[in-house]
Amino acid sequence: MTSVLIHNFGCRVNQAEAFGWAEELQSGGLRLERDIERSDLVVVNTCTLTNRAEAGVRRFLRKVVRLNPSARLVLTGCSVALDRARFEGGAQVWLVVPNEDKARLADRILDLVGTAAAPRRAEPFRSRALVKIQDGCDFRCAFCIIPSVRGGGRSLPAAEVLSKVRRFADQGFAEVVLSGVHLSSFGTDLVPRTSLLDLLATLEERAGGIRLRLSSLDPRFLTAELLDFFAASKAVCPHFHLSLQSGSDAVLERMGRRIGAARFDEILSGLAARLPGAALGADIIVGFPGESDREFELTRRFVEASPLTYLHVFSYSPRAGTPAAALPQLSAKVKKERSASLRALAGDKNFAFRRALRGWESEAVVVKRRGAGGEVLTPNYVKIRVADGLPEAKARIRVRIGEVTSAATEGRVCDP
Numbered sequence: 001m002t003s004v005l006i007h008n009f010g011c012r013v014n015q016a017e018a019f020g021w022a023e024e025l026q027s028g029g030l031r032l033e034r035d036i037e038r039s040d041l042v043v044v045n046t047c048t049l050t051n052r053a054e055a056g057v058r059r060f061l062r063k064v065v066r067l068n069p070s071a072r073l074v075l076t077g078c079s080v081a082l083d084r085a086r087f088e089g090g091a092q093v094w095l096v097v098p099n100e101d102k103a104r105l106a107d108r109i110l111d112l113v114g115t116a117a118a119p120r121r122a123e124p125f126r127s128r129a130l131v132k133i134q135d136g137c138d139f140r141c142a143f144c145i146i147p148s149v150r151g152g153g154r155s156l157p158a159a160e161v162l163s164k165v166r167r168f169a170d171q172g173f174a175e176v177v178l179s180g181v182h183l184s185s186f187g188t189d190l191v192p193r194t195s196l197l198d199l200l201a202t203l204e205e206r207a208g209g210i211r212l213r214l215s216s217l218d219p220r221f222l223t224a225e226l227l228d229f230f231a232a233s234k235a236v237c238p239h240f241h242l243s244l245q246s247g248s249d250a251v252l253e254r255m256g257r258r259i260g261a262a263r264f265d266e267i268l269s270g271l272a273a274r275l276p277g278a279a280l281g282a283d284i285i286v287g288f289p290g291e292s293d294r295e296f297e298l299t300r301r302f303v304e305a306s307p308l309t310y311l312h313v314f315s316y317s318p319r320a321g322t323p324a325a326a327l328p329q330l331s332a333k334v335k336k337e338r339s340a341s342l343r344a345l346a347g348d349k350n351f352a353f354r355r356a357l358r359g360w361e362s363e364a365v366v367v368k369r370r371g372a373g374g375e376v377l378t379p380n381y382v383k384i385r386v387a388d389g390l391p392e393a394k395a396r397i398r399v400r401i402g403e404v405t406s407a408a409t410e411g412r413v414c415d416p
Helices: 012-027 051-067 078-082 099-113 146-150 158-170 196-206 224-232 249-255 261-274 293-305 332-355
Strands: 003-008 041-046 072-077 093-097 129-135 175-180 211-214 239-245 279-286 310-315 361-370 373-377 383-386 396-404 409-413
Touching: 003 012, 012 041, 012 099, 012 129, 012 175, 041 051, 041 078, 041 099, 051 078, 072 078, 072 099, 078 099, 078 146, 093 099, 129 158, 158 175, 158 196, 196 211, 196 224, 211 239, 224 261, 239 249, 239 261, 249 293, 261 279, 261 293, 279 293, 279 332, 293 332, 310 332, 332 396, 383 396
Parallel strands: 003 041, 041 072, 072 093, 129 175, 175 211, 239 279, 279 310, 383 409
Antiparallel strands: 361 373, 361 396, 373 383, 396 409
16 A cells, blocks of 8 residues: 655645645555655655755755655655756656645646555544645745746635545634735635635634644735734634734835834734734744844834834845845845844743733643643643643633643643
8 A cells, every 4th residue: 555745845835735635645555654764756846935944845855865765756846946957857756846836736646656445544634634724825025936836816716625624624623724825815816806815704604613823924915804803713823923023114115024013013002902912923033134223123022012012033134036025135144143132032032922821721632642741732832741641632621721831831620
């Protein structure tokens, strides 16, 4: 029986794609494998967002060749879209699938290896289900290569989203993550035109009570009506991750973001006021071309004063073909120092956020099992280590938060 390992780089969209492939390939009779050395096929979903992601892809491919010389590599994703010729003909490369053909990746593999007489019972690829509901982007930020490698915005029809989410609810998943390259613009390309708000209202009413978690949101699309829906919703997790990028208006203008720090502050404050205890995260790019000490300090002060509870900090990485790549670049030393400064601040803010939740009781999803214990995830994105009493992964439980340190949050399972 053919075994397959799926390895992801990059965003939630890539994770959602891999989740779907795992289901389809197992339905076709392939066996999902976690060990490189025992895999007949290795599917690699690449990322080209940063130099670090690109380097990670290259290291992983070398690792596969070293540990399993007989494995056949299936390559796809944004690195492949950017420079397909670099991958074709590489060691052990068996199949290269462009981004525009990703939806047929599992079918193409099954056509080549054949399907089993009876489908295998699918082993969950992750403890939480993921659904890609949107792909591509119609915006052209000065630093971003993604529109060039994924194309314009495209939404999955709402009826298909509902069908997928219902199926995962029927399979016992407690939570589904809705992902998209530009999730906030969901539905603007559909006929008739619809919106993320319309979709979420439909899912809350008709998807069987499953929790809905949203991947990254563009604050330019967060209307007062959508914020009010988040506050009233019983289904949407109180966890919102925004593509912020900078707290300096001048840097945001050079990035082509078309939004100012004051509007970001208004949105964050609105979310914090409507949903006390919500996790509020943001992407920040440091070291963008021309970023002065003062402009970085504005970003640091913005973060410090904001209700943000965590950050994803990226050092600016020039991508050929984007406007920002042609500008004079800051030194690696400056980028490293600024990244370290923001990450330290983010760590302090996240510790304070979690520490304020000591003694708090919440429902949670079991995401990892280790013996009788493991890790659970609350709706507001707190990862809690539990020593014992956990049921199987993906189950929904209640948990009480106990000791909180800068490194971890401990808790225990509450009696039913």
